[in-house]
Amino acid sequence: MHKPGRVVSILLGISMISLLGFRTASAQAAVPVSKENVTKAMRAASEFYRNKLALHGGYVYYYSLDLKERWGEGKASPDQIWVQPPGTPTVGMAFLSAYEATGDQFYLDAATDAALALVYGQLKSGGWTNSVDFNPRSKLTAEYRNGKGRGKNNSTLDDGISQSAIRLIIHVDQAHKFQHKQIHESAQVALNALLAAQFPVGAFPQVWTGPVPQIPAKPASFPQYDWRTEGRVKNYWDCYTLNDGLAGYVCTTLLDAYEIYKDERLKQAVLKLGDFLILSQLPEPQPAWAQQYNYDMQPIWARRFEPPAITGGETQDVIATLMRIYRFSGEKKYLEPIPRALAWLKRSQLPDGQLARYYELQTNRPLYMNRSGKKYSLTYDDSDLPRHYGWKITSEVKELEREFKAVSAGRELKTEPTPKQLLIRVKAILDDLDDQARWISVSTGERLVGQPKFPVNTRYIASDRFSSNLETLSQYLQQQK
Known part of the structure; x- marks a missing residue:
């Protein structure tokens, strides 16, 4: 990291012409890609996001252009921020990347504000639920460590919620050289709680309120x-869970934490997780993985539209996670399950090349659901699927096979974009920034994360787009070094 330099904040009320230096309100000319223009665009967009959108340092998923409406999973209250990605932790991590690329204290301050917003909403059980409400009288609060909430104490690993919060807090802790008392304490509480939530077999539950x-x-x-x-x-959430990429999210969190704190307990937790992934692979004819298991290690029901089944998405996530654990540990036992699982994925692809979310136990037939009112029924017919759920997913078999060959040969796969590819992305990002320093998204009628469909051509501001663009611009600056 660069030494941080204190930079005086530029108020958004200043003319955007002078702020950006390359864009006018009346003309949207192409912006030349240069270190100077990238730096100005990053700062302008970040000033807008932090000064106009932050609530106590935190963020939600989407904002209307007039800033009167905010959405997380559904409409957010005036006092509510979102923990679940792409909410507060996602934005905070993008600010950290910008800080590392520029050394500008503004970005560390913004990331710290985001981390402190999460510290406020940390539960007594040590983790987080999907949102934080800053109104102590609100019914949307939970049992916060600070005593300013009420309600449930359910720390969750669903959808990367606690994992993403922990990652932001530990990285901000590191940026402050472990001297920020509130953030450091929160990081230690969260990591101790996460370790206590790991079963002896190495699995994690979806939700915990205390030791398992x-x-x-x-x-x-x-x-x-x-x-x-x-x-x-x-209470399926108390059982062994892999749903929604839990293994990958937890692995990333533990690896980051070990790199930062060098705590041997974190290393052992990674290895135990890998041992569980080996043990939870089902036998032939389906050497793959399920979304969740009971304590006898058998696939079980979760929600009424989530049957016991082999799952394409979780299987892909587990394969990728096992390869990461192998790279971390050097122990070849973590690669041993992968060839059988890859072979299963290849023979289970649908005619269009996708994977079904669910495959019936032992028969391996793609399994779906019909819905009538609140009632769901199992079916093999994919012609009339409920629209609130992803019943088919993108197959990543080729990418996983390529990575497995590289890992097995001791080679690193290049995943970074080439300078030319990055340049193309940066140019598009600069050109898309409007005269108010916003990246505007336009709905094409697709279903957004956590939302009903926005009407076609709805214009809105999205935290995932802001964060992705800021990360890309930061990457460009790092490459220029």
């Missing part, structure tokens, strides 16, 4: 009962 039960390890197996109607677990 000590249950003996068992290898994965198929249920010996009618999985369609039996074996439902009411």
